[in-house]
Amino acid sequence: QCERYREDSALRQNPTPSTFLGASILAKMTEQMTVRGTLKGHSGWVTQIATTPQFPDMILSASRDKTIIMWKLTRDETNYGIPQRALRGHSHFVSDVVISSDGQFALSGSWDGTLRLWDLTTGTTTRRFVGHTKDVLSVAFSADNRQIVSGSRDKTIKLWN
DSSP states (O other): OHHHHHHHHHHHHSOOHHHHHHHHHHHHHHHHOOOOOOOOOOSSOEEEEEEOTTOTTEEEEEETTSEEEEEEEOOOSSOSEEEEEEEEOOSSOEEEEEEOTTSSEEEEEETTSEEEEEETTTTEEEEEEEOOSSOEEEEEEOTTSSOEEEEETTSOEEEEO
């Protein structure tokens, strides 16, 4: 209710066709969304979630427990998703995880200062990227998966290929 009130107030102050459309979609989404299930498997805070349209039944979650869990959604009322495998290799919190556009790889960034490229079929690290001097906070693939980008607490953005 509070979110909708703020959105409605903002629209009244600056109404445009695009904001009306956005508010309409937002209102529909908030009215229709309910909690369907809870996934439990990490022993630390969950720091990031990644999904891909190519594999709608797969979710990756990153955590302060130094792992990434690959989940298979079952949509069963008693167990909405099951952990398929844990990706292990980082020596500190995993702060970010993304999935490649083809759904075959994951990229993670960690407070250990490294990035890891994971083969999601095998669950293994295919490449480790070292170059930041502090925690890696953000990672991304380019649209064609040929480059990756990382942002760090060392105040740099690095492009890798």
